[in-house]
Amino acid sequence: MSRFPLPRLALRSVLNRRATALLTALTVAISVTLFLGVEKVRHGARASFENTISGTDLIVGARSSPINLLLYSIFHIGDPTNAISWQSYEAVSGAPSVAWTVPISLGDSHRGFRVVGTDNRFFEHYKYANRRDLEFENGGPLEDTFSAVIGARVADELGYEVGGELIVAHGGGEFSFVQHDQNPFTLTGILAPTGTPVDRSVFVRLDGLDAIHDGAGPGEDHAGDAHTEDDHAHAEPDQITAFLVGLDHPAAALRLQRQVNTYPDEALQAIIPGMALVQLWSVIGAAETTLTLIAAFVVLTGLVSILTAILTSLNERRREMAILRALGARPHHIFALLVSEAALLALAGAVLGTALTYGLLAVLAPVLEARYAILIAQLWPGLYDLAIVAAVTGAAALLGAFPAWRAYRNSLADGMTIRV
Amino acid sequence: MTQSATPAVLIEDLRFAYARKSPPVLDIAQFRVDPGERVFLRGASGSGKSTLLGVIAGILDVSHGRIEALGTDMAHADAATRDQTRAERLGVIFQMFNLLPYLPVGENVMLPCRFSAGRARATKVNGGPAADARRLLSRLELDPAEYWNAASRSLSVGQQQRVAAARALIGQPSLILADEPTSALDTDRRDRFIALLLEECASSGAALLFVSHDGGLAPHFDRALDLSEINRAGTGETA
Numbered sequence: 001m002s003r004f005p006l007p008r009l010a011l012r013s014v015l016n017r018r019a020t021a022l023l024t025a026l027t028v029a030i031s032v033t034l035f036l037g038v039e040k041v042r043h044g045a046r047a048s049f050e051n052t053i054s055g056t057d058l059i060v061g062a063r064s065s066p067i068n069l070l071l072y073s074i075f076h077i078g079d080p081t082n083a084i085s086w087q088s089y090e091a092v093s094g095a096p097s098v099a100w101t102v103p104i105s106l107g108d109s110h111r112g113f114r115v116v117g118t119d120n121r122f123f124e125h126y127k128y129a130n131r132r133d134l135e136f137e138n139g140g141p142l143e144d145t146f147s148a149v150i151g152a153r154v155a156d157e158l159g160y161e162v163g164g165e166l167i168v169a170h171g172g173g174e175f176s177f178v179q180h181d182q183n184p185f186t187l188t189g190i191l192a193p194t195g196t197p198v199d200r201s202v203f204v205r206l207d208g209l210d211a212i213h214d215g216a217g218p219g220e221d222h223a224g225d226a227h228t229e230d231d232h233a234h235a236e237p238d239q240i241t242a243f244l245v246g247l248d249h250p251a252a253a254l255r256l257q258r259q260v261n262t263y264p265d266e267a268l269q270a271i272i273p274g275m276a277l278v279q280l281w282s283v284i285g286a287a288e289t290t291l292t293l294i295a296a297f298v299v300l301t302g303l304v305s306i307l308t309a310i311l312t313s314l315n316e317r318r319r320e321m322a323i324l325r326a327l328g329a330r331p332h333h334i335f336a337l338l339v340s341e342a343a344l345l346a347l348a349g350a351v352l353g354t355a356l357t358y359g360l361l362a363v364l365a366p367v368l369e370a371r372y373a374i375l376i377a378q379l380w381p382g383l384y385d386l387a388i389v390a391a392v393t394g395a396a397a398l399l400g401a402f403p404a405w406r407a408y409r410n411s412l413a414d415g416m417t418i419r420v
Numbered sequence: 421m422t423q424s425a426t427p428a429v430l431i432e433d434l435r436f437a438y439a440r441k442s443p444p445v446l447d448i449a450q451f452r453v454d455p456g457e458r459v460f461l462r463g464a465s466g467s468g469k470s471t472l473l474g475v476i477a478g479i480l481d482v483s484h485g486r487i488e489a490l491g492t493d494m495a496h497a498d499a500a501t502r503d504q505t506r507a508e509r510l511g512v513i514f515q516m517f518n519l520l521p522y523l524p525v526g527e528n529v530m531l532p533c534r535f536s537a538g539r540a541r542a543t544k545v546n547g548g549p550a551a552d553a554r555r556l557l558s559r560l561e562l563d564p565a566e567y568w569n570a571a572s573r574s575l576s577v578g579q580q581q582r583v584a585a586a587r588a589l590i591g592q593p594s595l596i597l598a599d600e601p602t603s604a605l606d607t608d609r610r611d612r613f614i615a616l617l618l619e620e621c622a623s624s625g626a627a628l629l630f631v632s633h634d635g636g637l638a639p640h641f642d643r644a645l646d647l648s649e650i651n652r653a654g655t656g657e658t659a
């Protein structure tokens with residue numbers, strides 16, 4: 001019976017050409033790292049994105065496009081096109097089946113972080129990820145007119161602590177023209193990290209915002225006036241930017257949405273967050289697909305480098321093949337030898353690449369989360385990575401068939417005469 | 421020599437060409453090597469010596485004539501049978517670079533036992549493949565204690581040829597094909613190598629077909645002949 005010690009020969013042969021093998025495997029490893037890294041970040045970004053808001057049935061704002069409303073009200077990207085009147089807000093709030101509403105007023109900033117005018121219902125009703133509640137890391141909700149609550153990121157970057165003071169400027173940019181120096185807000189609470197834009201927000205009361213726009217501040221006409229602050233709190237603003245709506249039954253969302261969209265007194269628009277998120281993601285998705293495609297091509301480049309390495313070695317290995325043939329190797333053994341060498345290199349590269357990916361992720365995950373709010377869910381290789389390793393190995397074996405076929409043909413034609 | 425036993429090599433009316441349209445390299449009416457016989461075949465460069473060995477070993481496909489190696493029909497048997505016969509019962513030594521560069525000496529010698537269960541089994545009488553490989557290496561004057569784990573490339577050409585001889589001989593093959601294994605050796609080492617090879621073939625009872633362009637080797641063998649005597653297609657330059 002004729003046997004062929006394939007694994008042994010393939011392994012020894014690859015190890016014999018260590019330097020080339022290492023470089024080739026490294027090329028594959030780097031390409032796999034890039035691919036897996038892109039995939040990981042992509043999934044993380046998508047998950048973080050989809051986790052931004054949960055448990056809110058409708059978002060209502062001035063009429064523009066659904067994506068626009070979602071972007072400025074939730075993601076704090078871009079500026080609101082128009083405000084909506086308090087009357088409209090109250091009208092919708094009073095509609096049957098509405099369980100709760102949370103008003104939001106945007107347009108101010110604090111040292112580059114968006115200021116959100118709202119009230120304590122925000123901390124009660126705003127949910128993210130899988131209906132997770134906002135939690136206070138330190139302190140508690142808003143108290144008087146000039147109190148503020150900040151997200152985890154704001155606290156981190158600016159080093160604020162509960163009890164400290166901050167100053168709100170009008171306008172959304174990092175550098176605003178109008179500084180309301182006279183209006184220090186007192187920090188009553190710091191929220192726990194969420195991986196959402198909440199982390200980068202400063203929350204104040206609606207009347208607090210009004211007060212600074214009126215040029216009023218606690219150091220001036222409100223000084224020593226603590227008891228009247230409650231009255232001010234109930235003084236309602238004329239306008240807000242948008243509001244979140246929770247319903248008794250989610251099924252009522254579509255009907256209410258239609259009613260809001262056709263509200264006769266003002267051009268309102270209601271969006272269902274989930275649907276708007278999907279719509280927005282489909283815009284981002286194109287870029288995402290491109291990125292994956294590029295990464296896949298890089299992997300292909302890595303695989304082609306295996307092909308190159310094996311093809312180049314083929315001529316100098318003709319004698320080796322003749323020796324194997326003389327020892328009784330069948331032509332298909334020669335074929336299998338080269339295919340498994342290609343597969344072996346790819347396997348080594350892919351495994352190395354996976355290790356590299358997770359090694360890097362372990363280091364970079366905190367940075368990704370902190371700086372880009374991208375939460376990498378899984379920090380250990382899983383089935384998906386296994387599938388990628390298998391696919392890369394399989395593809396290499398497939399590509400390896402090309403040099404293997406040439407070696408197979410050579411081994412048939414060379415016979416015992418090798419002219420090298 | 422028992423004439424009645426299956427001949428080690430039997431060729432009748434053989435014709436071989438590398439391509440259908442090219443002129444034949446081999447055209448041999450009759451050629452025979454008896455079991456255990458040690459034959460020297462001289463031939464000029466390009467006369468078809470290596471081709472003949474390739475045909476006998478069943479590596480090259482023959483379309484015309486009869487060729488048997490150790491009773492296996494190398495002209496008509498399917499490729500699998502031919503490859504198997506080669507793995508089980510043939511030993512081959514090339515002119516140079518016989519060893520797989522990525523295996524150490526010991527592994528190279530034991531290789532035929534990995535290809536063939538029969539060869540591995542045949543080493544049992546000597547204590548298994550490793551023991552037999554060591555025995556053959558020391559018979560061929562290579563101290564296994566020193567060379568077993570040596571990288572094949574680190575050996576001199578003469579040493580490599582002796583390792584190749586040990587590999588060809590392991591597991592008691594019935595026929596050794598040697599393709600100018602001494603052409604890279606100086607005269608002293610050449611004679612010593614041939615003496616050792618012949619001795620080992622004699623002790624294991626293997627037949628030996630030794631081809632070379634160097635007629636000076638002829639006296640060592642049971643029988644010597646010139647390829648041009650049997651090959652009607654011979655066109656090689658005269659050496």
Ligand SMILES: Nc1ncnc2c1ncn2[C@@H]1O[C@H](COP(=O)(O)OP(=O)(O)OP(=O)(O)O)[C@@H](O)[C@H]1O
Nearest residue numbers: 413414417438445464465466467468469470471472
């Ligand atoms: N693989 C091959 N394909 C085509 N022609 C070949 C091949 N191998 C050998 N030949 C031709 O067959 C003839 C015999 O070659 P072969 O190698 O058998 O000669 P040789 O007697 O072994 O020569 P040398 O002493 O130089 O080794 C030569 O004319 C050679 O060109």
Ligand SMILES: [Mg+2]
Nearest residue numbers: 417469470599
């Ligand atoms: Mg030759």
